[in-house]
Amino acid sequence: MSSAVGAAISQCKWLWYRQAEPRRLQDLQLFDDASRGPFGAAQLLVSLRARHLAFLGAVIAILILLFDPFLQQVVVYPTRLVPSEKPAVIVRSERYGARSYEDLPLPSVVDLSMKASIYDGVFAIGNDADRNIQHNCPTGNCTWPEFSSLAVCSRCENITSLVKKACNSSGCYLLSLPNGPTLSGLGGQINATVTNISSSLNQIQASVFKFSTLISKRIKDPNDAYAMECAMWYCVQTYTASVEDSVISQRVVRSWRNDSAKLDQYSDLIYNVSAVDPNARVNSTIFKVSHLAAKALNSFMSETFTGSGGINNTGSAFSSDVIQALYNTDNLTARLDNLAVSMSNNIRQQNDSVASPSHGTAWKGETYVHVRWAWLSFPVTVAALALAFLVGTIIETAHRDILVWKASNLALLFHGQDLDLKNPPMIHVNRASQMAQMAKHVKLHLAQTPDKDWKLVQR
Structure with a gap:
């Protein structure tokens, strides 16, 4: 294209001198330089000032400088994710019936793995228990469609408005909840009990456990005291999950609970989702919690979350590390949510012979050729102008009966x-x-x- 444009500019030299008006001899050199490169073309532009067909040729000779940079942007080689032949799996569960390592039922104690999950959910600095779920993503980038699993759900309500204060001229000396925990004096204290205080959680049959806590941290400030009531129960949750750069994240799409499920000495907790809610979209109809496992977990949680403690100028004393963790937390609701996720992970990771893991897609990187057609607009325009200039020069040469001498x-x-x-x-x-x-x-x-x-x- 550069050769054709240069030859056409050289031919325009003879068209320039074919006009009736005599032209400067200097213009010979201008046309010759313009046919050789963009610098000479720029000089010809200044001299002609759009008075001749060669002006278009000089413009094209300059635009050709940008032809290759634009053309190089047309084809790129990005990387995209495509399905891998390797499977991606993530655990799910339809049954929870904790057993010992000897495969014997545990009627009165919670298995060690569940205890570890409970402590991890309470003591974890960050609320990121969902990243500890067992999964296999061989490529480091995976996605799973919606899948359902037996889980533990939680909810907390602020019941500070129910706190009663006993005060005199010297200040408040007693804080209490109706039929619940009390604090003698103010500042640096916590008291937690397994009680049913408010009616806001009564519709939830807390098949795991329910507790309330009263906390006061500032000395001589009764308005600093606050109270929370929390409940935890077994539920069926529908998840979506993904792994990006080897970091897993889960999202709960739907959560379903059975309000009629109650702890019983001899009956398992049955969660027949389809029978209660025909519109529920779950990939299993029956979820079950062993009555032995449910009773053991209820007993352990009730004991663990009952206690008191505090701090003063001489030191601190708490009935348990869990109570101390509750006292130090800034967001009890988030702490209970993290605990519920950690316990759910444990239920899903136990050996459930009924439920199979959820299978997803493992994505791998693939380099491919991508044509960005928009970048072709400039090269195509320049090529079209060059063709028009060449044809115009040929027509003008024939019209003026000038021989083809070019350069x-x-x-x-x-x-x-x-x-x-x-x-x-x-x-x-x-x-x-x-x-x-x-x-x-x-x-x-x-x-x-x-x-x-x-x-x-x-x-």
């Missing part, structure tokens, strides 16, 4: 003004081929005249 130096020598090179009689050298043939028989010499000028002399 030929022989045309200047054979047809220049007052040059010494004379044609033999009856021989025409108008065409480029004729000039080339004649030039074979003409010999020149660059000599210095007596006037110290330099001149081509024919010999």
Whole structure:
């Protein structure tokens, strides 16, 4: 394209001098420089100022500088994720019936793995228990469709408005909840009990456990005291999960609970989702919690979350580490949510012979060729202008009956003004081929005249 544009600009030189008005000899050099590159084309632009067809050629010669950069942007080689042949799995559960390592039922104690999950959920600095769920993502980037599993749900209500204060002229000396925990004095104290105080959680049959806590941290400030009531229960949750850069994240899409499920000495907790809610979208109809496991967990949680403690100028004393963790937490609701997720993970990771893990897609990176067609607009426009300029030059040359001499130096020598090179009689050298043939028989010499000028002399 550059060669064609350069040749057309050279031909425009003869169109320029074919006009009725005489042109400067200097323009010969301008046209010649413009046909060789963008710098000369810029000089020709300044000189012509859109007065001739060659102006378009000079513009194209400059635009061609950007042709390759734009063309290089057309094709790129990004990476995209495509399904891998390796499977991705994540655990789920339909049954919870804790057993010992000897596969014996545990009627009165909670298995050690569940205890570890409970402590981890309470003591964890960050509320990121969902990242501890057991999964297998061989590529580090995986996704799973919706799947359902037996889980533990939680909810906390602020019942500070129910706190009663006993005060005198010296200040408040007793804080209490109806039928619940009490604090003697103010500042640095916590008291938690397994009681049913408010009616806001009564509709939830807390099949795991329910507790209330009263906390006061500031000395001599009764308005600092606050109370919370929390409940935890077994539920069926529907999840979506994904792994990105080897970091897993889960999202609960739906949660379903059975308000009629109650702890019983001999009956398991049955969660027949489809029987109660035909519109529930779960990939299993029956979820079950062993009555032995449920009773053991209820007993352990009730004991663990009952206690008191406090701090003063001489030190601190708490009935258990769990109570101390509850006292130090800034957001009890978030702490209970993290505990519920940690316990749910444990239920899902136990050996459930009924439920199979949820299978997802493991994604792997693939490099592919991507054509960005928008970047072709500039090269196509320049090519179209170049073609139009070339065709326009051809048409103008034919219309003005000018021979195709383009950048030929022989045309200047054979047809220049007052040059010494004379044609033999009856021989025409108008065409480029004729000039080339004649030039074979003409010999020149660059000599210095007596006037110290330099001149081509024919010999």
